[in-house]
Amino acid sequence: SEALLEVKNLKKYFHLKKDQTVKSVDDISFYIRKGETFGLVGESGSGKSTLGKTIVGLQAPSSGSILYNNQDFGKLDSKKRKIANKEMQIIFQDPHASLNPRMRVGDIIAEGIDAFKLAKGAERQNRIYELLEKVGLNPTHAKRYPHEFSGGQRQRIGIARALAVQPKFIVADEPISALDVSIQAQVINLLDDLKTQEGLTYLFIAHDLGMVKHISDRIGVMYLGKMMELSDSHELFVHPLHPYTQALLSAIPVANPKAVKRERIVLGGDPPSPVNPPQGCRFSTRCPHAMEICSQASPEWKEVQPNHWTACHLYN
Numbered sequence: 001s002e003a004l005l006e007v008k009n010l011k012k013y014f015h016l017k018k019d020q021t022v023k024s025v026d027d028i029s030f031y032i033r034k035g036e037t038f039g040l041v042g043e044s045g046s047g048k049s050t051l052g053k054t055i056v057g058l059q060a061p062s063s064g065s066i067l068y069n070n071q072d073f074g075k076l077d078s079k080k081r082k083i084a085n086k087e088m089q090i091i092f093q094d095p096h097a098s099l100n101p102r103m104r105v106g107d108i109i110a111e112g113i114d115a116f117k118l119a120k121g122a123e124r125q126n127r128i129y130e131l132l133e134k135v136g137l138n139p140t141h142a143k144r145y146p147h148e149f150s151g152g153q154r155q156r157i158g159i160a161r162a163l164a165v166q167p168k169f170i171v172a173d174e175p176i177s178a179l180d181v182s183i184q185a186q187v188i189n190l191l192d193d194l195k196t197q198e199g200l201t202y203l204f205i206a207h208d209l210g211m212v213k214h215i216s217d218r219i220g221v222m223y224l225g226k227m228m229e230l231s232d233s234h235e236l237f238v239h240p241l242h243p244y245t246q247a248l249l250s251a252i253p254v255a256n257p258k259a260v261k262r263e264r265i266v267l268g269g270d271p272p273s274p275v276n277p278p279q280g281c282r283f284s285t286r287c288p289h290a291m292e293i294c295s296q297a298s299p300e301w302k303e304v305q306p307n308h309w310t311a312c313h314l315y316n
């Protein structure tokens, strides 16, 4: 199939004490096409980071499957799994926390090169220099330590580290959320350029729709562990189907409010706790369109229009 990555009925549950279960990722199925940027959006606690980490193999799924290049990740032999692990990398939200403060930048960038024994000596050193240049830093930076860099530069170091093993697929987990607004666009542009140069596919995680709008080919919207809607980026902004997506969109300021008639939909309350979430539709406690059935039965995830998926009883 055209999918580089496919997730089928994926669940990731965390069991707390007293029979409490956090259903961080609860029965999610979707795929990411080769070469696309897939934007994944949701409030904090929606499970988007957990989904990203599970996809790249940082944690095992509770159930369901992850297919990479049409191969079931869980069924790969150790050699093939090692290759897949190398090809799937992650860039973290907080470039400060994810870089070891006691390691020199060159060694941080070479972590994957060393782990997979890709190069040593002069070749390793040259790779480090190339990677620094690729992300807009200077080769002399290899000798320095993370604290000597700004937030934006540290995120560039994190990107260089991910690129070091020549990945095919990158999960970018809110890579610009911790950065000053003034440098967010620079990092986005860098990621976009690298995508073309390196032939990458991205899962780009963000907490707000506006952030992923211009870079995503398709977008998925998560709420309390469930995928609520998924479609082409443009389609999602023009014809949002799910009431939650509609509310998120209504909160984005528009450049010309007179030309775009969009009424602000204000949601009541905060998202409920992901521990023992609402029965039926997870959004039912806040949805302006909630009906009786919504708190009783989970809406089915289905393709309501070609390539446009949603889970909502309004479309049954």
Ligand code: SF4
Pocket (backbone or CB within 6 Å): 242, 243, 244, 281, 282, 283, 284, 285, 287, 288, 289, 290, 291, 294, 299, 311, 312, 313, 314
């Ligand atoms: Fe609202 Fe019901 Fe649709 Fe959930 S299923 S989004 S509660 S209308």
Ligand code: MG
Pocket (backbone or CB within 6 Å): 048, 049, 174
């Ligand atoms: Mg997160």
